[in-house]
Every structure is written in structure tokens, then in C-alpha cells.
Amino acid sequence: SELPDHIQENIRRRDKSLGPSYRLFYNTPVEVVRAQGVTLFDSQGNEYLDVYNNVPSVGHAHPRVVAAVHEQMQKLNTNTRYVQESILDYSEQLLSTFPAELGHIMFTCTGSEANDLAMRVAKYVTGNQGIIVTAGAYHGLTTEVASFSPSLGIGVPLGANVRVIDAPDALRYASDEKPLAEHLRDQVRAAIADLHRHGVGVAAFIADSIFSSDGVFDGPAGFLRPIVEEIHAAGGLYIADEVQPGFGRTGEEWWGFQRHGIVPDIVTMGKPMGNGIPISAAVFKPELLVEFGKNIRYFNTFGGNTVAIAAAQAVLDVIREESLMENALKVGSKIQSELRRITQDLDQVAEVRGSGLFIGVDLVTDRSSLTPDGNLAGLIVNRLREERILISACGAQGNVLKLRPPLPFSMTDADRLIEAMDRVLQELR
């Protein structure tokens, strides 16, 4: 291996103390020691362009977030059982980014916890147990949430009341008879009928609004609407998982579901919310919490603590003041059009898609068969790591390059990315 001895030693120590459940990125792992903006630095002093990390969404070590956390930590860090103005200011501002029907917010620490709470409320309110998800969905790691996260594979069995519909893969779905939206609606109908046949009602359809782990499927706009109508008709709720697309990443709107012209019953969010400080939330139509709130005491020790709220407030301020949503749209659009240009005659690139700074490049053995090529994606991810560009891959076959940088990604950063990708992709010819 080309890895320096001390990194090899640290990997051995890692295996010894952290055990076998953890995975490292890349054939040649990166030891990171520092980061700033869209740049990561390794222990050798090398710089990497970060085209992967969506958690430090307003940029690594953003001074506003650092200062907010530092100052709040010195003053007070406590929980939601005391009256505090900062959580109220933040909640009101965040809720104002949602359609008026969504009026309450509850704070948690991880996306998994937010989804766990959302599903708990959905089951409580509907009195039903059935859950419908897409085939490559990931919603989190608790026992309950993992049971409706099919992307975890055969090692994590789906719950008995979980039903799966196709990922919204418009590229591979080809039918003269009906549009993709109708096909998916029919699948949801069949899933509901199957649940009923087993004596189970539907509690919720939950979907990541950009279908990240499914392979980044941002469109066609509106395809979720018939599904949601079907779910509501069956007495279930629609939960929008905004952990991936939320907080302006898609460039057009604050939230990914908005592209579909629908209002969710519950929205969950996490990752970018505190720029790395653990904070997540679920937002509800208030009527859903009336009985739940009466009968269930919900206390989350760290959820919405004062320091986490300070970080989240700084993130909200920075997104607005630095026009990061607009930047995501502008730079993301440029990356997409440049990627299409450099890959137009490459038989292994079937499609470049996405929205804002969430972009997928669908890799195939050839354009006529559209057979997903996960090995090729792995090769490219590792080649780009050698070029000091950090990306990843997603999709059921791991064949979709995932480009999802911090939002302050500039046009110059985009040029560097495109230049490196062009060089690496040329090697395919």
C-alpha cells in the first residue's frame, strides 16, 4: 500500500478499538485533520476538494457557526424543559419556510430519531402499522427505522408490515402505456391492497424527496402527487424525509417535496441542520399532535439543546445572507451542463441528473442495455480520490456517482471538478 506507516498503524488501531462494523471510504483511506470551506486537509498536508459532504452544508468550520457554538457553550447549554427564547425564534423562522399547514416542530438529534418519531406519530394517529417505501430507500439506523430501510440489504430484514415500490427510475422505466407517476401510483395501490389482505392498514408512505440512496431521482416534477393522493385515500400519512435535499440544497426551494407541489403531513430533517452539531427535527401538521401530545410525554435530553439551536440559527442566517440556495442552483446547473458536455459521447454515462448541488451521474456498461455498472463507479470514485477530489456513489447497484458538496461550492471549484472528471473519464475511452 502507498499509505504512510502511521496511517496503516491508525487503521489497525481503529479495527482493534472500534471493531468490525465500521467502513472506511476509498481503497486508500484518507486521514483528515482539518477542513475549511470546501477543502479538507490530510495528515500529509494535502488538500482535497470536498464534493461529497452535505453535513457541513454552509462550509467546513464556518466562522459564524463556530462563533455561535463557542459563545453559547460559555453561556448556557440546557434542554427543552426550560423556557428559552432562542429555540422559539429559531422554530418560528424555520416553520416560516414551510407551507402554512405545517405548524409544529419537535427536536431530535439524528435523522434516524426524527424518522422514528415521525413514524411513531403516524402509527399513533392512523392506528395503522403498514409502511410503504421505495426499493433503495435509507431512512436510518434504529431497529424500527432500519426495518423500513431496504438499502441496508438482506442482513437487515424488512418489517412484516413494510411494502416496497420501485425507485422512481425514469431512465430505465420505459412504457408507452402509462407515465412513471401512474406506474408508481399503481404500485402503491397494490402495496396497500397487499397490506389489507394481511389485515394491516397503512400508516405512512415515507420517501426521501431526492431519492438519494435510490440513485438520485429528482424528477419528473410532480410524480409524488398521485402516490400521496392514494395514501391519503387509504387513511395513511405522507412523511417527507428531507435529511438529504433539505435546507436549500436543491437550489430552487428550501425543501425537496416542494418540487412535487404537495404538502406532507410530516417532514423530517437532519444532517445539514447544525453544520455538524447534532440536531434534527420533525415538522408536523398540528392536528396530528393533539392526542399524541396529550398522552405521550416526549423528552429528548439533547434534542434542541441551547448549543444545537445556536448552531442551527447560524446555519439558517448564513444560508440566507450568503445566498447559498441561489449559489446551489447556479453552480449546480453549471456542473450538470458541463458534465453532459464532457460525457455526451461516452457510452458508459447514461444520464446526468439532479437538482442544485445534488447531482447523480448514472454509469452503465453501455447505453443500449442501461445495465448499471457499480464497479466502474467504484473505480472512478477511487481515481478521483487520487486526484484529491472527494465524491461517492449511490443507487441500488452503487452505479451512480454522487456529487453533493458544501453549498458555498464556487464556479472555480466547479471548474476544478469538471477538469478532473474529464481527465478521469477520458481514461475510459
Ligand code: PMP
Ligand atoms: N434519511 C435519509 C434520507 C438519510 O440519507 C439518512 C442518513 N444517511 C438518514 C435518514 C439518517 O440520518 P442519521 O444518520 O442522522 O441518523
